[in-house]
Structure formats: structure tokens, C-alpha cells
Amino acid sequence: MSQKIRIAIADDNTFLLKTVFEKLSFFEDLDSRFHALNGKELLEKFKENQNIDVVLMDIEMPVMNGIEATEILKKRYPQIKVIMLTVFDNDENIFKAIKAGADGYLLKEIDAKDLHDGIVETLNGGAAMTPSIALKTLRLLRNPIEFTNEKDKEEVKLSEREVEVLEQLSKGLSYTIIAENLYLSPSTVRKHIENIYKKLQVHSKIEAVQKAKENKLI
Amino acid sequence: MSQKIRIAIADDNTFLLKTVFEKLSFFEDLDSRFHALNGKELLEKFKENQNIDVVLMDIEMPVMNGIEATEILKKRYPQIKVIMLTVFDNDENIFKAIKAGADGYLLKEIDAKDLHDGIVETLNGGAAMTPSIALKTLRLLRNPIEFTNEKDKEEVKLSEREVEVLEQLSKGLSYTIIAENLYLSPSTVRKHIENIYKKLQVHSKIEAVQKAKENKLI
DNA sequence: AGTCAAATACGGCAAATGGCGTATTGTGTT
DNA sequence: AACACAATACGCCATTTGCCGTATTTGACT
Known part of the structure; x- marks a missing residue:
């Protein structure tokens, strides 16, 4: 790769933002360009500056969440890859993010190397997924029935x-x-x-x- | 993990079989137990020897293909993880394999380290997928095409x-x-x-x- | 260092379940 | 009339299930 991979990040938590920047800084082929604290801000920054290859997108953000932002961004700039990078791994978020056009879904606990690999794989036309997310997508594929069932259930947690x-x-x-x-x-x-x-x-x-x-x- | 991961392989191509064995042999935490040249042979060997953690399953095999074998195996021994390991990456095979209960889907071109990682991740409750496969599952999820099984139905009649x-x-x-x-x-x-x-x-x-x-x- | 949840495991008990054989009655078909 | 079959019903028996209490170990978090 002759050109560095240009990355933008959207996350409202400045601490986590910093953590991600640090992880990215280990790699010379990555170039963290800018960040935004919510979806709206991200879209505004894109109006002037679209030379970005990959966006790492948080889901829970004020003003405009990551799923809405992804939807608009992918419609406006389809060539830009969007990888969700979040702590939430519930089926609904995963499914909505995929529907919105996300090219990958990683959890924030990911280590630097896997994050780097995921970004590169996505640029190469693959998709980035942590194994636990991959499992959930498999399950979603197995039960196509409940895709319509968006309403919340009282979140029963089993070990x-x-x-x-x-x-x-x-x-x-x-x-x-x-x-x-x-x-x-x-x-x-x-x-x-x-x-x-x-x-x-x-x-x-x-x-x-x-x-x-x-x-x-x- | 104190115990070695016990692996069985099903593949009709002895050359590819050897390649996989070689890849696995690099890792001390992996223990290649036995192999079979088709699904039926695999199931028969399981009758006497079920202490296997992971099966690497080819799809195209004579007598009984990998998807049928997966279906039966997962019903009989649900705790055993089945990872498809094949050269075929068409949507139909992927979807059928997932429906049959596969816990992962890797392409044979995978390198030794990623294969190892995939096996370990699957054992840890995740799912193994090469990025190109992950992408296809995302696309399958995005398209609300009904993949309901048209076939089978042995017309059982109840009063x-x-x-x-x-x-x-x-x-x-x-x-x-x-x-x-x-x-x-x-x-x-x-x-x-x-x-x-x-x-x-x-x-x-x-x-x-x-x-x-x-x-x-x- | 202390607390807590989860995973592990045992024993007891009443009820439910699954599998077997058998039998009677009605209903529709040959 | 003879036959097949569904629906009804009982008894026996071993196993499974659902529910209770109790207990130890481990790992995670405070």
C-alpha cells in the first residue's frame, strides 16, 4: 500500500476516543485524520473534507447516533467504509447497523492489532467482525422471522x-x-x-x- | 486452556487434507485426532470416538456432503463445534451451512495463524469467519429475501x-x-x-x- | 481483603413422561 | 359382513422432570 489509510472517528466519549487514537497510532499505514463527538458533527466535517477511507463509528452519541449517521454517510459517500466500534452488542443494534450499511462491527474491547487488521480487511473488500458479533449475525440469519420484531422485551439475561x-x-x-x-x-x-x-x-x-x-x- | 483442542477433519481431497494437517501441526494447543473422506465416514467415526472439540468440514464430498453431515452431527452432538473449511464461497452454500448449524465458515486459502485463531475463537463461544464470508453474511442479512426451505416435507399426516x-x-x-x-x-x-x-x-x-x-x- | 454471582454438585420427593400391551366402540370402505 | 382405522380408555413400569434445600469453588469486581 503506497497511500496511508485515512481514518475518521465518531465518538462522544473523549476518553474512549483517546484510547482508539492510541491503538491506531501504533501503525504506520494508518492516518487518523479527524474526529467528531456525534453523528451530526461528523457529517458536517465531511462536507469539507471527504478524503477519508474509513470511519470508526460509535453507536450511542448525542444529537445524532451512529446508526443514523451511517445511513446518511453511506448514502452520500458509498465508497467510504464504516466500521461500527461500540460497546453495545445487542441484536437490535447489530441488525440496525448492518441495515444502515455498516461494513463491519467491532467491539471496543478489541486490541490494537485486530483493529488494524479489521480496517485493512475492510478496505480490501471484506468485512470486519469480532467473533462474538459474527456469532450473532449467524443466529440472526438462522432466524429470519423475528426481523420485524423491533419492540423491546424486558431484557432477560442468561449466563x-x-x-x-x-x-x-x-x-x-x-x-x-x-x-x-x-x-x-x-x-x-x-x-x-x-x-x-x-x-x-x-x-x-x-x-x-x-x-x-x-x-x-x- | 489446559487441554489440547481435539480436531477432526472431513475432506475428500487428500492433498488439501494434508495441507490442513500441516497448518494445524504448527500449534501445540491443537491435536488433530482423525479425518474422514466424506460425511458418512465422519459420522461413523464419531460413533466410537466423540471426544472431539472441533470439526473442520469440507462441503463438496462424495456419499454425504459437508452440509448434511453438519446437520446430523450438530443435532447429535450439539456441543461439538463445526467450522466449514472450503473453497466454495457462494451465498447458497454459506446460507445452507449456517442453517445446518455451522459455527464458522472459513476459506481454504486461510493461513495457519488465522485458522488457529478461528478455532480458538469458536471454542470460546464466538464464530469464525473470513472477512469475505463475513461480508456475504452481512449482505444476506441486509436483503430480506426469504430463504425458506422449499424442499423436504415428507408429508406426515396427523389426524x-x-x-x-x-x-x-x-x-x-x-x-x-x-x-x-x-x-x-x-x-x-x-x-x-x-x-x-x-x-x-x-x-x-x-x-x-x-x-x-x-x-x-x- | 471482602463481597457477589456463577458454576459446580448432591440428595430427596412428587409428579410427569415415554413406552409397552390390551381392549372397546364407532365410522367409513371395501 | 368383514375390514381398517381413529378415538376412546386402562394398567404397569422405569425414567425424567420440576422443585426444594444445601454446599463448595472460582473468578470478577469493590
């Missing part, structure tokens, strides 16, 4: 292990088989299921599996 | 009464409650369910409800 158990439950497996598959004692599996039921407010396998699917927990 | 019972089953109700609702004795409900299981070739409420939904019987 990772509980989700694993639930996934096995959904295959119709029994406690003992699940225990074997996960290298646990049946007692533990049963306790996990008990806890799942409490969290989901259900009283049987079927109800649990159905509720989990509704809430896209599996 | 009216059986459908009624099944509908109640799907609400998560017990035999006795269903009996009350339909003005039947619990024995009858159980017999109906027994017959339903036989027709659907399943062995539990959950499986029955899921199969019925797949076949749009309820």
Missing part, C-alpha cells in the same frame, strides 16, 4: 453456560445426555435448568425453549 | 384429534390439563401422543412440537 444448556435442551435432549455433552454432572444441569426457569418465569422445557426463541436467547 | 393434542402440547401443557381441555381421559391423551411420536419419529414433547412446526402441522 453463557445457561445458554449452552438451553441450546441442548432445545434439541430435545435429556438432563443426563446434556450432562455428558457438557461434561457436567446431571445435578448441575438440573440446577442450571432450574435457574433458567426462574429467570424466564417458566415451568417446563417446552416453555423455556419457546421463550428463549422469542427473546432470541438461542 | 384432526392428534393436531388438537399437539397444539395443546405446544403450549407447554401437561397430559392431565390437556385431557381436561379436550374432555378426554389422561390415558387417551397419552395414547394420542404416543401415536403422534410414532408418526413423527420423535421421542419427546419438545421434538414433537418442533417437528410439527417445521412441517407446519401446527
Whole structure:
């Protein structure tokens, strides 16, 4: 690459902004050009200065959030790559960002090297995704039904292990088989299921599996 | 991770097989256990030897292809991670593989380090995807094209009464409650369910409800 | 250093479930 | 009339499930 990759960043948190700049500064092929504290500011700066290759875009910002900004930006300058860089990894944000035209979706905990690689890959016509995000996109693809279902549910949180158990439950497996598959004692599996039921407010396998699917927990 | 990651490979091309083995051999935390030349062979080897963490699965194989094999494998051993490793990157294969339950999709041109990283990330609950594949999944998500399975449907026929019972089953109700609702004795409900299981070739409420939904019987 | 949540695990108990055989009644078809 | 089949129903039995209490370990955060 003869030319440096020119980058703009949109983020309202100046501390995180600084962290990102630092990560980028390790690499000589990257050139951090400017930043904005919200979507509107970013778009205004683009009016005078469009020679940017990649935008790293936060989602939660005042005035105009990153998803709206992405939508407008990609419509106006389609050649510019937009990579979401955020702490939020809920399905709705991911899906909205993709719909808005994002070329990648990374989480802020990403290390400098992976960020760099993601930027380069995106410029080369790929897409940047942290593995946990990739998993969620796979799940979204598997259940195309609920794309319409935008309304909020009361955010039931299951632990990772509980989700694993639930996934096995959904295959119709029994406690003992699940225990074997996960290298646990049946007692533990049963306790996990008990806890799942409490969290989901259900009283049987079927109800649990159905509720989990509704809430896209599996 | 104290334990080595145990890997099985399915690929009909022995040359490519060797290449993959070589790539894996660079890493001390990876343990290539066995390989198979097609999906059927893989499943047979799994019958005796299931202590595998990750399967690297080719798509085009004789006898049984990688997508069918993935579907069966993931149903039988849901905890095992399956990563497609193939030269084919067309939308249909990607989508089918994801539907079949693949946990990742990598292209064979991948270098050793990225392959290793992908395996580890997948084990850690993420998903492995080469950037070009990630891009295609994003596009698939953006386009609300209905990829609903046109094929299969073995036309299982249930009687009216059986459908009624099944509908109640799907609400998560017990035999006795269903009996009350339909003005039947619990024995009858159980017999109906027994017959339903036989027709659907399943062995539990959950499986029955899921199969019925797949076949749009309820 | 202390707290907390999560993951692990056991035992007990009542109810539900899944699989088997058997039997009677009605209904429609050959 | 004979036959097939769905719907109804009971009993037996082993296993699974749902619910309860309790307990230890570990890792994360304060």
C-alpha cells in the first residue's frame, strides 16, 4: 500500500476516543485524520473534507447516533467504509447497523492489532467482525422471522453456560445426555435448568425453549 | 486452556487434507485426532470416538456432503463445534451451512495463524469467519429475501384429534390439563401422543412440537 | 481483603413422561 | 359382513422432570 489509510472517528466519549487514537497510532499505514463527538458533527466535517477511507463509528452519541449517521454517510459517500466500534452488542443494534450499511462491527474491547487488521480487511473488500458479533449475525440469519420484531422485551439475561444448556435442551435432549455433552454432572444441569426457569418465569422445557426463541436467547 | 483442542477433519481431497494437517501441526494447543473422506465416514467415526472439540468440514464430498453431515452431527452432538473449511464461497452454500448449524465458515486459502485463531475463537463461544464470508453474511442479512426451505416435507399426516393434542402440547401443557381441555381421559391423551411420536419419529414433547412446526402441522 | 454471582454438585420427593400391551366402540370402505 | 382405522380408555413400569434445600469453588469486581 503506497497511500496511508485515512481514518475518521465518531465518538462522544473523549476518553474512549483517546484510547482508539492510541491503538491506531501504533501503525504506520494508518492516518487518523479527524474526529467528531456525534453523528451530526461528523457529517458536517465531511462536507469539507471527504478524503477519508474509513470511519470508526460509535453507536450511542448525542444529537445524532451512529446508526443514523451511517445511513446518511453511506448514502452520500458509498465508497467510504464504516466500521461500527461500540460497546453495545445487542441484536437490535447489530441488525440496525448492518441495515444502515455498516461494513463491519467491532467491539471496543478489541486490541490494537485486530483493529488494524479489521480496517485493512475492510478496505480490501471484506468485512470486519469480532467473533462474538459474527456469532450473532449467524443466529440472526438462522432466524429470519423475528426481523420485524423491533419492540423491546424486558431484557432477560442468561449466563453463557445457561445458554449452552438451553441450546441442548432445545434439541430435545435429556438432563443426563446434556450432562455428558457438557461434561457436567446431571445435578448441575438440573440446577442450571432450574435457574433458567426462574429467570424466564417458566415451568417446563417446552416453555423455556419457546421463550428463549422469542427473546432470541438461542 | 489446559487441554489440547481435539480436531477432526472431513475432506475428500487428500492433498488439501494434508495441507490442513500441516497448518494445524504448527500449534501445540491443537491435536488433530482423525479425518474422514466424506460425511458418512465422519459420522461413523464419531460413533466410537466423540471426544472431539472441533470439526473442520469440507462441503463438496462424495456419499454425504459437508452440509448434511453438519446437520446430523450438530443435532447429535450439539456441543461439538463445526467450522466449514472450503473453497466454495457462494451465498447458497454459506446460507445452507449456517442453517445446518455451522459455527464458522472459513476459506481454504486461510493461513495457519488465522485458522488457529478461528478455532480458538469458536471454542470460546464466538464464530469464525473470513472477512469475505463475513461480508456475504452481512449482505444476506441486509436483503430480506426469504430463504425458506422449499424442499423436504415428507408429508406426515396427523389426524384432526392428534393436531388438537399437539397444539395443546405446544403450549407447554401437561397430559392431565390437556385431557381436561379436550374432555378426554389422561390415558387417551397419552395414547394420542404416543401415536403422534410414532408418526413423527420423535421421542419427546419438545421434538414433537418442533417437528410439527417445521412441517407446519401446527 | 471482602463481597457477589456463577458454576459446580448432591440428595430427596412428587409428579410427569415415554413406552409397552390390551381392549372397546364407532365410522367409513371395501 | 368383514375390514381398517381413529378415538376412546386402562394398567404397569422405569425414567425424567420440576422443585426444594444445601454446599463448595472460582473468578470478577469493590
